[in-house]
Amino acid sequence: MTSMQRRRDVIGGLIVMTIGTGFLTVGSDLDMGSSFRMGPGYFPNVLSVVMIALGLAITGLALRCPKGEGGSTPLPWRGLLLILGAAVFFGFAVRGLGLAPVLLGVVLASAWASRYAAVRTSVSLAAGVAAFCTFLFIQMLGLPLPLTGPWLSLEQGSPLASAMASVELPAFSGPAPSQ
Amino acid sequence: MELLGDLGLGFATALSPFNLLYCFIGVALGTAVGVLPGLGPIATIAMLLPITFGLPPVSSLIMLAGIYYGAQYGGSTTAILINLPGESSSVVTAIDGYQMAKKGRAGPALATAALGSFFAGTVATVLLAIAAPPLAEVALEFGPAEYFSLMVLGLVASVALASGSLLKAFTMIVMGLLLGLVGSDVETGTQRFTFDMPEMADGLNFVALSMGVFGLGEILRNLEHEHTRSVMVKHVSGLMLSKADLKRIIGPVLRGTSLGSVLGILPGGGAMLASFAAYSMEKRLSPNRAEFGKGAIEGVAAPESANNAGAQTSFIPMLTLGIPSNPVMALMIGAMIIQGITPGPNVVTDEPELFWGMIASMWVGNLLLVLLNLPLIGLWIRMLTIPYHLLFPAIIAFCCIGAFSVNNSTFDVFMMALFGLVGYALIKLDFEPAPLLLGFVLGPMLEENLRRAMLLSRGDATVFVTQPLSLGLLLVSLGLLTAVLLPNIRSKREEAFSE
Numbered sequence: 299m300t301s302m303q304r305r306r307d308v309i310g311g312l313i314v315m316t317i318g319t320g321f322l323t324v325g326s327d328l329d330m331g332s333s334f335r336m337g338p339g340y341f342p343n344v345l346s347v348v349m350i351a352l353g354l355a356i357t358g359l360a361l362r363c364p365k366g367e368g369g370s371t372p373l374p375w376r377g378l379l380l381i382l383g384a385a386v387f388f389g390f391a392v393r394g395l396g397l398a399p400v401l402l403g404v405v406l407a408s409a410w411a412s413r414y415a416a417v418r419t420s421v422s423l424a425a426g427v428a429a430f431c432t433f434l435f436i437q438m439l440g441l442p443l444p445l446t447g448p449w450l451s452l453e454q455g456s457p458l459a460s461a462m463a464s465v466e467l468p469a470f471s472g473p474a475p476s477q
Numbered sequence: 478m479e480l481l482g483d484l485g486l487g488f489a490t491a492l493s494p495f496n497l498l499y500c501f502i503g504v505a506l507g508t509a510v511g512v513l514p515g516l517g518p519i520a521t522i523a524m525l526l527p528i529t530f531g532l533p534p535v536s537s538l539i540m541l542a543g544i545y546y547g548a549q550y551g552g553s554t555t556a557i558l559i560n561l562p563g564e565s566s567s568v569v570t571a572i573d574g575y576q577m578a579k580k581g582r583a584g585p586a587l588a589t590a591a592l593g594s595f596f597a598g599t600v601a602t603v604l605l606a607i608a609a610p611p612l613a614e615v616a617l618e619f620g621p622a623e624y625f626s627l628m629v630l631g632l633v634a635s636v637a638l639a640s641g642s643l644l645k646a647f648t649m650i651v652m653g654l655l656l657g658l659v660g661s662d663v664e665t666g667t668q669r670f671t672f673d674m675p676e677m678a679d680g681l682n683f684v685a686l687s688m689g690v691f692g693l694g695e696i697l698r699n700l701e702h703e704h705t706r707s708v709m710v711k712h713v714s715g716l717m718l719s720k721a722d723l724k725r726i727i728g729p730v731l732r733g734t735s736l737g738s739v740l741g742i743l744p745g746g747g748a749m750l751a752s753f754a755a756y757s758m759e760k761r762l763s764p765n766r767a768e769f770g771k772g773a774i775e776g777v778a779a780p781e782s783a784n785n786a787g788a789q790t791s792f793i794p795m796l797t798l799g800i801p802s803n804p805v806m807a808l809m810i811g812a813m814i815i816q817g818i819t820p821g822p823n824v825v826t827d828e829p830e831l832f833w834g835m836i837a838s839m840w841v842g843n844l845l846l847v848l849l850n851l852p853l854i855g856l857w858i859r860m861l862t863i864p865y866h867l868l869f870p871a872i873i874a875f876c877c878i879g880a881f882s883v884n885n886s887t888f889d890v891f892m893m894a895l896f897g898l899v900g901y902a903l904i905k906l907d908f909e910p911a912p913l914l915l916g917f918v919l920g921p922m923l924e925e926n927l928r929r930a931m932l933l934s935r936g937d938a939t940v941f942v943t944q945p946l947s948l949g950l951l952l953v954s955l956g957l958l959t960a961v962l963l964p965n966i967r968s969k970r971e972e973a974f975s976e
Contacts, residue, residue, distance in 0.1 A: 303907070310906035314648050321655050324670055334936025338662035338669055341924045345655050352648045359644070377700045378901070381693060381873060382894045388877040389890035397878075404877060405870040411700055412866035419867065427871045431878060439528065441882055 304360050311357030318349030377411040384408040396447035397436060401428040484606060487833030491841050496536050496834065503540035504842045507547020508849060511564055512555055512857050514706060514865045515699040516872065518548040518564070522808045523687040524875050526815070527882040534816040535831045539838040541812055545805050546598065546788045546839065549748055550846045553590040553781050554857055557583060558713075559706055566748035566784040569756040573769065573776030580772050584715035589726055589774055590781040591850050592718070597734040597782035598843035601789035604738055605796075606836050609825065613797040616822035621929035622940050626950035628923050631800045633954040634743055635915055637961040645908045653916020654923065656681055663925060676888040683811045685880045685892040686917060690910050691804070692876045693893065694900020696869045706862055713854050722774055729759050729779035737783030741790030743802065751787030752780035789839055796832060797822055800919070804911045807918040 325346060331337025384404045392400045405424035409415050435441040490496060510521045522541050529537035552564030557574035570590065577586040619627065636646040659670045660680030671677035718726075736758060737751035759779040760769050769776050791802045792809075799820030801807035810820045818828060825832050850857070880893040903910045934940035942948045 306906055310645070310908065313902075313906070314652075317652065321670065324672075328667060328669060329665075332936060333931055333938065336928045336931060338665050338667040341927065342655060342658050342669060345651055345658075349648065349651045349655065352644060352651060356644055356648065373905075374697070374701055377697055378898070381697060381700075382897055384873055385693065385877055385890060385894035385897065388881070389887040389894070392877075392881065392887065392890075401874050401878075404874050408873045409866065409870040412869070413703060414864065414866040420870075423867055423870060427874050431874060435878055435882070439531065439882075441878070442885055443881075 301365060304363050304365065307360030308357050311353045311355070311360065314353030314356060315350050316353075318346045318351075318353055321349065322346035380411040381408050391449075392443060392447075394447045394449040396444040396450065397441075398428050398432050398445050399447075399450065401431055480606060483610075483829065483833050484837060486829060487606075487835075487837030488841075490535060490830050490834030491539065491838035496539055496838065497841070499532070499536040499540040500543050500838050500842050501845055503543020504547035504550075504846050505849060506540075507544040507549075508551035508554075508846065508857065509860060510544060511548040511551020511553075511567075512860050513863060513868060514561075515695070516868065517691070517695070518545050519687070519804050519808065520692040520695055520872070521548075522805060522812075523684060523691060524872070524879050526684050526808065526812055527879045529812065530815065530883075534813070534818055534828075535834045537816065538809065538812060538831065538835055539842075541809060542792070542835060542839060543842045546785060546842065547846055549781075549785050549788050550591065550594055550850050551857065553594070553777075554587060554850065554854070555861060557586045557590065557777070558858065559861060561706065564748075566752050566788070567780070568749075569752050569780045570777055572756075573771075573773050576770070576772035577774065577777065582715075582772065583713045585718055585722055585774065586777050587713060587854060588716045588718050588851060589722070589777045591847050593726065593730045593733065593778045593782040594785035595843050595847045596730055597737060597786035598789055598846075599840060600734050601738050601741070601786040602836060602840040602843070604790060605793055605839070606833075609793055609797045609832075609836075612793065613822040613825040616798050619822075619946070620944070621926040621933065622944050622947045623950065625923065625926040625930055626941055626947040626954075627798065628800060628919050628926070630950045630954045630957075631794070631802065632912075632915065632919065634957055635802065635912055637957045641907070641909045643961065646912050649903075649908055649910065649912040650916040653913040653918075654920040656686070656913075657917040657920020658924065663921065664928065674888075676884075676886060680921075681917075682880070682883055682889045682892055683815075683917070684883050685889040686896050687804075687808060687811075687914060688876045688880055689893040689896025689898075690900030690903070690913065692872065693897025694904060694910065696872060697897070697901040698904050699865065699869070703865060706864075713858070716851055716854070725765070725774055726778035729755075729763070729775040730782045732758065732762070733779035733782035734786045737786030738790045740783070741787030741802075742793050748784040748788040748791070752784040755779040755783030785843075792835070792839075795820070796824060796835070799824070799922075801915055804914045807914045810918050 321342060325339055325342045328339030328342065329337035330339045330343060384407045387407065388400055388404050391403070395403075402424045405427045406420055409420040409423060432445055436443060436445060491500065506521065506525075507518065510516050510518055522544055525541065525544070529540065532540075548564050549566055552562060552567035553570050553574065556562045556567040556571035557578050560571050560575035562568040562571050574586045574590070577583065632650050636643060636650065657680070659677060661667070661678050662669055668678065733755040736755050740751040740754060741748070756776060756779055759775050760766055763769070763773070763775045765773055765775060791806055794800045794802050795806040795809055799810065799822070801810050813820045818824065818831070876893060877890055880889045881887060883889055900910055903913075930940055931938070940947070941951060
């Protein structure tokens with residue numbers, strides 16, 4: 299076992315123990331019942347205890363190994379942030395922006411997680427995916443999502459309209475156009 | 478004779494234009510998935526699950542099954558032509574297949590893979606038709622204690638036959654079981670681990686979980702070692718096999734098919750294990766063993782027949798017992814549940830059209846695959862070189878829409894993102910995520926049968942060892958577990974997976 303594997307297993311076991319403890323804590327107010335008539339808490343609590351034991355075993359086995367040399371690989375923060383961020387962005391904005399614009403955003407953002415990303419290919423990829431998906435899911439499969447959402451609408455009272463109104467406000471204070 | 482009548486019903490179902498179309502879509506997508514970089518059948522089936530909701534159950538399952546065994550064909554094309562296995566099950570095919578391609582024999586290698594797979598698929602389909610109904614009949618007699626023990630056996634076997642650390646595989650199962658229990662308790666209606674969120678009352682969304690762990694998690698992993706592919710063989714010619722070649726592959730195909738059929742039935746087995754085992758067996762038995770590793774046609778024929786046979790027979794426990802033997806089967810069970818079908822031995826009698834239609838469609842699908850793969854090989858070669866950086870953003874877009882569309886809820890999209898993080902963490906910490914999905918699907922069933930068995934025995938836990946069938950199943954689990962833990966088998970097992 300190398301030093302990296304050792305550290306990985308120590309951390310892995312600790313996480314497993316934490317998850318087990320979490321389930322045990324949240325599940326502690328569930329009714330255990332008896333072994334005859336098991337309550338909703340019986341099986342989950344047994345499993346949580348097993349989980350903690352497994353975590354202990356994993357960490358324990360790793361700690362028994364001698365410490366070696368070696369570094370760790372850096373986490374790919376850019377990929378993690380861009381890809382998971384793209385999914386979260388989709389969740390927050392799909393109803394407001396509508397499917398087409400949100401997909402443009404998702405594809406453009408996630409494409410930059412690759413080291414081969416380039417502006418031109420990403421833009422055309424985003425346009426292609428957005429066009430294909432809106433056609434497939436809205437036209438063919440009838441997904442109840444708007445093509446473009448209320449955030450982009452120019453009707454009175456919508457966020458974009460009021461934003462634009464406030465930007466255009468100075469124009470109204472100017473001299474009235476002569477007739 | 479009843480079998481012929483049943484198969485007749487099956488073919489009538491599978492050959493209806495509508496189902497034939499979905500069978501075709503399934504196998505074509507499967508081949509594409511096998512050929513395209515970084516996209517596997519698990520992620521694809523998870524992505525397509527939401528789309529199948531609107532389809533009749535038979536058509537949707539025919540299509541999803543086609544993706545799984547179609548991927549076996551596509552995976553071998555990648556293995557032979559660019560020495561990169563498209564699927565884990567074609568890892569060994571790459572050894573001799575690529576050597577053959579280097580010697581200008583890509584055509585015969587591809588033909589061997591396709592024809593061997595077709596033969597294996599035919600045999601496995603017949604086996605499935607013969608073996609499944611009696612097995613389901615036996616399973617109908619099972620009480621809760623037997624069912625509980627059977628599921629324990631399934632889970633233990635899937636751990637024993639999987640690669641990597643046993644301890645970690647068990648951890649993944651327990652975590653899957655726990656995640657499967659989230660939601661309302663079936664018997665009392667108590668909310669468990671839902672944090673009073675109404676979105677969690679029906680449990681964690683199966684689609685969001687599998688797309689997160691196997692879709693997003695996989696992408697994050699792939700991006701760490703991104704590279705471009707180049708195809709050496711641009712044009713493949715000579716797809717016909719010579720008489721000498723045919724003579725050499727008959728034995729390996731037959732042996733690969735029988736070994737694959739048996740290993741496919743075992744939980745945790747399926748296509749990957751079958752191809753590994755068939756290759757190492759052939760390496761020992763073949764009169765041309767000196768050629769192995771240098772382009773022996775047997776080294777393509779045996780594992781390719783075995784992985785297709787295994788892919789197909791792994792449907793047996795899923796269809797007859799409602800127990801998944803690998804993550805793809807877990808997804809199929811999820812698809813059934815979503816379609817309102819209760820998986821288990823009742824499927825054979827209650828849904829004959831679905832059951833026999835699926836079996837017949839596998840043979841039809843295999844035939845389509847041969848037609849699709851050999852004459853159209855040029856198309857797949859072009860697809861081979863689609864760079865991953867043009868592919869994964871589209872996959873992410875599909876996953877987002879898919880997760881949303883199950884319940885039209887953005888909550889599930891956030892769930893998917895969370896499980897994407899979990900999936901990536903699991904990979905980084907060297908936990909194989911496949912058993913998690915098995916546990917997740919089996920969790921509620923396992924608990925229900927445990928509670929029922931204990932209720933029937935008035936709280937006497939010995940019921941599991943006093944019922945002969947249940948005892949037998951538990952003994953087999955115990956035997957498997959000790960076998961894997963024995964030192965010399967253990968080292969053999971590690972050797973087999975590191976090859």
